[in-house]
Amino acid sequence: MLAVNLLLAGLLARAVYLLYYRLLISSLRHIPGPFISRLTRLPLTYHEYNANRRLYLHDLHKRYGPAVRIAPDEVSFATAEAAKQIYSIGGSGYEKTHFYDIFANFDGVKNMFSTIYKGEHAERRKRVADRFTKMYVMQPHIMAVVEEHVHAFVSRVGQLAAAKNSVNIYIYLHAFALDCITHYLFHPYGTHSIDGGEDMKKVEELCYYDSIRDRYTEVHFPRLHKFFDICARPFRERRGSQSGYVLNLVRETCAKSDPEESTVLYRYQTMKEDIPPLEIASEIMDQLVAGIETTGDALCFLLWHLSLPESAAIQERLRSELQQNTVTAIDDLRYLDAVVQEGLRVYGPAPMSFPRVVPNEGRVLEGYFVPAGTVVSCQAWTLHRFDTVTFPNPEAFIPERWLQEEGRLERNRLFFAFGAGGRGCIGKNLATLEMKVLLREIYSTYKTSVAPDMKGSMEISDQIVASRPKDQICLLSFEATEA
Numbered sequence: 001m002l003a004v005n006l007l008l009a010g011l012l013a014r015a016v017y018l019l020y021y022r023l024l025i026s027s028l029r030h031i032p033g034p035f036i037s038r039l040t041r042l043p044l045t046y047h048e049y050n051a052n053r054r055l056y057l058h059d060l061h062k063r064y065g066p067a068v069r070i071a072p073d074e075v076s077f078a079t080a081e082a083a084k085q086i087y088s089i090g091g092s093g094y095e096k097t098h099f100y101d102i103f104a105n106f107d108g109v110k111n112m113f114s115t116i117y118k119g120e121h122a123e124r125r126k127r128v129a130d131r132f133t134k135m136y137v138m139q140p141h142i143m144a145v146v147e148e149h150v151h152a153f154v155s156r157v158g159q160l161a162a163a164k165n166s167v168n169i170y171i172y173l174h175a176f177a178l179d180c181i182t183h184y185l186f187h188p189y190g191t192h193s194i195d196g197g198e199d200m201k202k203v204e205e206l207c208y209y210d211s212i213r214d215r216y217t218e219v220h221f222p223r224l225h226k227f228f229d230i231c232a233r234p235f236r237e238r239r240g241s242q243s244g245y246v247l248n249l250v251r252e253t254c255a256k257s258d259p260e261e262s263t264v265l266y267r268y269q270t271m272k273e274d275i276p277p278l279e280i281a282s283e284i285m286d287q288l289v290a291g292i293e294t295t296g297d298a299l300c301f302l303l304w305h306l307s308l309p310e311s312a313a314i315q316e317r318l319r320s321e322l323q324q325n326t327v328t329a330i331d332d333l334r335y336l337d338a339v340v341q342e343g344l345r346v347y348g349p350a351p352m353s354f355p356r357v358v359p360n361e362g363r364v365l366e367g368y369f370v371p372a373g374t375v376v377s378c379q380a381w382t383l384h385r386f387d388t389v390t391f392p393n394p395e396a397f398i399p400e401r402w403l404q405e406e407g408r409l410e411r412n413r414l415f416f417a418f419g420a421g422g423r424g425c426i427g428k429n430l431a432t433l434e435m436k437v438l439l440r441e442i443y444s445t446y447k448t449s450v451a452p453d454m455k456g457s458m459e460i461s462d463q464i465v466a467s468r469p470k471d472q473i474c475l476l477s478f479e480a481t482e483a
């Protein structure tokens with residue numbers, strides 16, 4: 001009995017100390033935010049589990065300003081200066097948090113995205129960085145592969161349009177993204193999912209898996225998650241593993257000895273350094289997953305928005321630029337570039353916070369001292385909307401804002417769709433190319449509108465760092481135009 005009483009007294013004393021510390025001692029006490037967030041992380045966790053973290057944080061920034069204490073040891077920021085400090089200064093900003101552990105593949109094998117520490121990450125990134133530069137991606141033989149998949153997409157759309165059917169672009173755009181990234185990573189073993197068949201199952205597996213609660217449990221309660229995972233394993237295997245196709249595709253392909261020389265897999269396999277096969281597979285899997293939903297969702301939101309009645313003038317201006325500049329290099333099409341930038345600003349598929357840890361000795365951010373170990377982050381959703389001088393009327397889709405000389409620097413400093421610094425998106429040049437080539441091909445040939453039978457919701461629905469259209473369906477009508 002005495003032992004129990006002592007234990008209870010100990011727990012009580014600890015709880016009182018924690019409250020006292022969080023409210024009155026912690027250096028974060030001066031940072032504005034809801035009172036409850038100083039005491040507990042529960043409100044934030046509640047919004048995470050309800051797929052509402054992004055909008056909850058955005059509302060807090062609107063109420064409390066550019067720095068908000070969102071949990072006892074976590075602060076969110078909404079300025080370009082804070083983003084620069086956190087993600088770029090001092091050789092790519094602060095270290096990642098253990099949140100990223102969940103992105104390891106094959107039962108915990110690390111990769112570029114999930115690696116926490118900067119030194120180790122830099123080594124991993126260096127291995128393949130030159131395969132993702134703009135110069136590399138824009139080479140004619142690489143562009144030709146993207147163009148081949150764009151033609152497959154447009155030809156599929158053409159068949160459906162000729163039969164007067166609406167097209168579910170959600171699924172075909174993800175198929176397009178899968179075909180592009182698999183060829184980029186390990187040609188000639190890439191998929192041809194737009195043509196249907198077995199490869200389409202990989203798209204379905206990758207796109208229709210709702211993971212948010214499962215993943216947050218993995219982040220906040222890793223032991224509990226592992227326990228449930230072990231318990232569920234026999235049942236999962238009996239009904240057919242949900243992640244079977246893609247994991248097998250990657251494992252089997254990485255074992256091939258003859259990928260084309262231009263591919264990322266070839267680079268890993270021919271490095272002087274001996275990289276264990278499962279580590280190569282984990283890197284390839286990471287890049288494959290990172291390259292599908294992001295590009296597929298970004299294109300889906302963008303095409304849908306361009307197909308709304310209120311976007312008729314934007315679509316017309318885009319078509320006119322494309323039809324008048326048929327031989328212009330893709331990067332010199334200024335309006336096309338502005339449409340893609342605005343699409344990524346308004347509908348960027350990775351709009352959530354990317355958490356980092358404040359280094360030793362602490363740092364001053366937005367005028368507040370933030371002690372070492374505090375979790376800090378920015379989210380693209382808020383950086384793209386909070387500063388209404390740089391982005392006036394931030395909810396409106398206005399590609400023309402990217403054509404103005406005035407404010408260019410400020411807009412670019414706040415553009416965060418691909419993250420920032422040395423841990424920002426390695427695939428951004430490839431993704432941008434895929435988006436531009438596809439849009440050029442579609443809007444040179446077709447007028448698009450939302451199909452009469454489209455009943456699904458295109459509301460933005462959050463996953464763990466990415467977001468996607470709520471109902472995962474987007475039906476458009478395609479009408480051929482005269483060139």
Ligand code: HEM
Binds near residue numbers: 114286292294417425
């Ligand atoms: C529109 C498309 C895309 C968007 C919006 C996007 C967005 C992002 C963002 C925001 C990050 C940084 C996240 C963080 O700091 O935690 C990131 C990282 C990454 N992305 Fe992308 N991405 C896209 C396409 C791609 C593609 C096509 C690939 C293919 C290789 C790719 C591969 C990666 C990888 C490997 C990382 C981790 C980089 C590192 O840690 O060094 N992404 N992406």
